[in-house]
Amino acid sequence: MKPRAEIPHTATGASAPDLERFGLRRFLESLDGDELERHDNPVELADIAALMEGNARAVWISRPSGDSIxxxxxxxxSRSRLAKAFDTTPDKLLDVVRERLRSKGQLVEVSREEAPVQQVVLTGDECDFTKLPIHLQHDLDGAPYVSASIDFVVDPESGWTNVGVRRLMLRGRRTAGIDLVAPSDLRAIAIAHAKRGERLPIAFAVGTHPIDHVGATMRIPADELELVAALRGAPMGVVKCVTSDLRVPADAEFILEGYLDERGHSDPEGPYGEFLGYYGGIKTNPVFHLTAITHRRNAIFQTCTIGGRSMARTDTAQLAALRTEVTVWRALETAVREVKAVYAGPATGGMFNVRVAMQQRVPGEARNAIAAVFASLANVKHVFVVDPDIDIFSDEQMDWALATRFQADRDLVLQSGLRAMPLDPSLNGATQTAKAGFDLTLPLLKPGTQRSLEHRVPTPPAYAGARFESLEAALEDGPKRFVDLMAATGTRDGREIVRWLEDVATKRPLNRDEEGRYGFA
Structure with a gap:
């Protein structure tokens, strides 16, 4: 077992972290009415899921079930709220995230007296899941779920902190099921502990800044606590848990401390409304035992939206989409040269459909891009590659490109027998999936040539041609399009040019070339 890397124990001087800047409350208070819906009157727990279903805004309930939390x-x-968290715009969000991931995050350990998340400490019988505003999210769920929980464990092999997002199904006051079915680092760590008959210390942060959720979804080999700090772009305060040696964000709203049962995958968990918009069935999963709850005074608990018909307006789809874009871009950087944009549509859970805009340099690069995206994530099923003139954030332009630049017998790339996302309901029990790539690019031009007229996109006239003393002088200069003839005299009408062309043709032969330009014979 490798020793855990030491964290600088200082909270003073230039590297001292701001323990309020990345608080959930501060972020919520920064949102305007277009982004935040507030409920100051009591709201029953049974009504919370319906309030959030398909809601384009964040929801803040002051008194769920009349409680004080x-x-x-x-x-x-929403992508706009994620962009706001990173102090940027939705179209620049991926660029900002990629840039921050190039830096090493700075962790600063603070004392328990300094850590806002340990202002209140509950242990023993005082720590109780059922005293928190945890609600039933979907009709057929097995129980209320903690759905916005970010987990922290230490990998004994690397000494790194592993960070992820896992749900917790309430089983009692201090026990919960945790989903560890899909392949993940945490699953491997938990199985290794169970084989040795050991409990796995684990902690969950609930009520965190959006940046922390983005960091928790990333799959990049590194100490993922440092990765979260890198995405913040500022020193991150961490504090040692009360009942374990784990370090967790000192500025979270809540920390749920405990351990995974040494029996490993032992108890039924589910059903649950999953992130693909359908239910996941009952699975055998580990049991989490709660040993402490620490939280801020006047703390805010957090819940995530996940399944349902409004996938594009769920937390999980938006977070998965950004994670997918980062992963795909990293794969494309080594496969092709001029990637212009990557977008994963949240309506598909943020992972199944990926759009790529790129500038092809040699024939076949679009297909290379498709192959690279296929291999980058098991979850990606459909890849659409377009030229840089297509706005991949626009469904209208993507539909247009599919309709006018694609021939199925020429531009469809199919690959079968690939690793599958187990929750995909279209698999019908299969363990492997098929993937499809759509090459929506125009034919690659030879150097020094331009697109044929049939491949050029119409735009409003610009009237940017040269001025001449007369229309006759303009045509004497060389062939001209109609827009050039209008620019030649500065007219803002054009009908007089139609009359002139008709009249001059009776005196001097006119012709038109293959591009439709007028000229004297």
């Missing part, structure tokens, strides 16, 4: 949800369920 407030509840926020749907916080990361």
């Amino acid at each position: 407030s509840l926020a949800g749907n916080v990361t369920a």
Whole structure:
């Protein structure tokens, strides 16, 4: 077992972290009415899921079920709010995230007295899941779920902190099921502990800044606590847990401390409304035992939106989409040269359909890009590659490119027998999937040539041609398009040119070339 890397124990001087800047409350208070829906009157727990279903705004409930702990949800369920968290715009979000991931994050350990998340410490019988505003999210769920929980464990092989997002199904006051079915680092760590008959210390942060959720979804080999700090772009305060040696964000709203049962995958968990918009069935999963709850004074609990028909307006789809874009871009960087944009549509869960805009340099690069995206993530099923003139964020332009630049017998790339996302309901029990790539690019031009007229996109006339003393002088200069003839005299009408062309043709032969330009014979 490798020793855990030491964290600088200092909270003073230039590297001291701001323990309020990345608080959930501050982020919520920064949202305007277009992004935040507030409920100051009591809201029953049974009504919370319906309030958030398909809601384009974040929801902040001051008194869920009349309790004193407030509840926020749907916080990361829009690209605009994710962009705001990174102090950028939606179209620049991926660029900002990629740039921050190039830096090493700075962790600063703070004392328990300094850590806002340990202002209140509950252990023993005082720590109780059922005293938190945890609600039933979907009709057929097996129980209320903690759905916005970010987990922290230490990998004994590397000494790194592993960070992810896992749900917790309430089983009692201090026990919960945790989903560890899909392949993941945490699953491998948990299985290794169970084989040795050991408990796995684990902690969950609930009520965190959107950046922390983005970091928790990333799959990049590194100490993922440092990765979260890198995405923040500022020193990150961490504090040692009360009942374990784990380090967790000191500025979270809640930390749920405990361990995974040494029996490993032992108990039924589910059903649950999954991130693909359908239910996941009952699975055998480990049991989490709660040993402490620590939280801020006046803390905000958090819930995430996940399944349902409004996938594009769920936390999980928006977070998965950004994670997919980062992963795909990293794969494309080594496969092709001029990637211009990557977009994963949240309506597909943020992972199944990926769009890529690129400038082809040699024939076949679009297909190379498709192959690279296929291999980058098991979840990606359909890849659409377009030229840079297509706005991949526009469904209208993508539909247009599919309709006018694609021939199925020429431009469809099919690959079968690939690793599957197990939750994909279209598999019908299969363990492997097929993937499709759509090459929506125009034919690659030879150097020094331009697109044929049939491949050029119409735009409003610009009237940018040269001025001449007369239309006759303009045509004497060389062939001209109609727009050039209008520019030649500065007319803002054009009908007089039609009359002139008709009249001059009776005196002097006119012809038109293959591009439709007028000229004297």
